[in-house]
Amino acid sequence: MTDAIDYARYDRIRPIRWTGEALELLDQRKLPFVVEYLSCASSDAVADAIHALAVRGAPAIGISAAWGAVLAARAIEVTDAADAAARLEPALQRLNAARPTAVNLAWALARMRAALLRAQAGEGMDWRAALEAEALAIETEDLAANRNMGMLGASLIAPGSGVLTHCNTGSLATAGFGTALGVIRAGVAQGHIERVYAGETRPWQQGARLTAWELMQDGIPATLIADSAAAHLMKTGVVQWVVVGADRICANGDTANKIGTYQLAISARHHGAKFMVVAPSSTVDMETASGELIEIEERDPAELFAIAGTRTVAEGVAAWNPVFDVTPHGLIDAIVTEKGIVEHPDAASMRAMFPD
Numbered sequence: 624m625t626d627a628i629d630y631a632r633y634d635r636i637r638p639i640r641w642t643g644e645a646l647e648l649l650d651q652r653k654l655p656f657v658v659e660y661l662s663c664a665s666s667d668a669v670a671d672a673i674h675a676l677a678v679r680g681a682p683a684i685g686i687s688a689a690w691g692a693v694l695a696a697r698a699i700e701v702t703d704a705a706d707a708a709a710r711l712e713p714a715l716q717r718l719n720a721a722r723p724t725a726v727n728l729a730w731a732l733a734r735m736r737a738a739l740l741r742a743q744a745g746e747g748m749d750w751r752a753a754l755e756a757e758a759l760a761i762e763t764e765d766l767a768a769n770r771n772m773g774m775l776g777a778s779l780i781a782p783g784s785g786v787l788t789h790c791n792t793g794s795l796a797t798a799g800f801g802t803a804l805g806v807i808r809a810g811v812a813q814g815h816i817e818r819v820y821a822g823e824t825r826p827w828q829q830g831a832r833l834t835a836w837e838l839m840q841d842g843i844p845a846t847l848i849a850d851s852a853a854a855h856l857m858k859t860g861v862v863q864w865v866v867v868g869a870d871r872i873c874a875n876g877d878t879a880n881k882i883g884t885y886q887l888a889i890s891a892r893h894h895g896a897k898f899m900v901v902a903p904s905s906t907v908d909m910e911t912a913s914g915e916l917i918e919i920e921e922r923d924p925a926e927l928f929a930i931a932g933t934r935t936v937a938e939g940v941a942a943w944n945p946v947f948d949v950t951p952h953g954l955i956d957a958i959v960t961e962k963g964i965v966e967h968p969d970a971a972s973m974r975a976m977f978p979d
């Protein structure tokens with residue numbers, strides 16, 4: 624069934640490139656008009672790029688942090704794995720602190736620590752080579768997970784459907800193909816999705832600047848809407864599914880995603896549209912019981928004061944800028960990961976899918 628999709632056409636956009644010496648990140652702050660890579664030669668440069676949103680999207684920041692750990696390993700002088708773990712830790716902590724909400728960052732760094740421990744235990748490979756192999760594995764597995772989720776999620780969408788998505792969950796946010804956008808790509812390729820609506824995603828415009836750009840390149844029929852038009856759109860009956868990504872999915876299915884997702888879920892339920900969350904299992908955090916325990920990143924209020932660099936708000940105005948919100952599991956119809964679909968997620972159905 625996967626043969627039906629020409630994946631190569633979606634591989635044109637590569638947000639993360641490892642050169643063997645440095646990590647090159649497609650600078651997402653400048654898209655869609657400037658396509659420019661930022662070269663990071665140190666783990667601190669990677670941490671800064673993650674914090675500044677040069678690279679963003681939960682899977683992409685996890686992959687970038689893994690390569691950041693490879694760069695940190697090159698910068699320390701110890702020769703054996705036993706010393707390396709302690710010497711690397713400050714750099715790993717800095718990478719982990721770059722953004723708090725997406726669990727993929729901590730997940731990727733935990734995998735890098737585990738790879739180091741295996742090398743320490745004498746499992747063959749040189750420890751620096753082991754870290755590099757692990758970073759590559761994290762990236763490769765993410766691409767495979769996205770392709771798998773695309774097919775799974777698209778199987779839920781009936782022919783003739785309209786889909787609304789939020790933020791950017793495409794090639795730019797992942798190793799490639801995308802999570803929610805992967806489902807949309809697969810659904811369009813299969814002829815199930817007739818039109819895609821993309822919310823602009825204030826204040827950083829991931830929907831308008833990034834998702835609309837990706838959909839245009841695919842030739843997918845897409846319509847950009849202001850975030851505030853979503854309920855009005857759903858009322859017209861053209862949206863059968865809201866399909867979004869995730870930054871952290873808790874043990875009971877509560878899901879943190881880009882600010883504005885929660886109000887889409889409420890509106891979808893009110894208007895009879897279904898709500899799908901699409902994320903790799905690296906986004907599932909079974910150690911966090913429920914959504915109120917998730918740390919929600921709050922960014923500089925200045926992000927709300929200007930549009931495209933021009934100040935639009937009077938001096939002295941106060942602003943609050945949380946950049947994620949939590950959708951309660953009761954509003955979610957399906958969580959799609961590469962391991963399978965959890966319909967009507969709750970603590971029991973999540974535990975059945977993720978017993979470890």
Ligand SMILES: CSC[C@@H](O)[C@@H](O)C(=O)COP(=O)(O)O
Pocket residue numbers: 679680681682725789790791792793796797801802803829867868869870880881882946
């Ligand atoms: C596949 S990406 C899923 C989420 O990471 C995405 O929807 C999102 O909220 C990204 O937020 P961002 O602040 O742009 O990193």
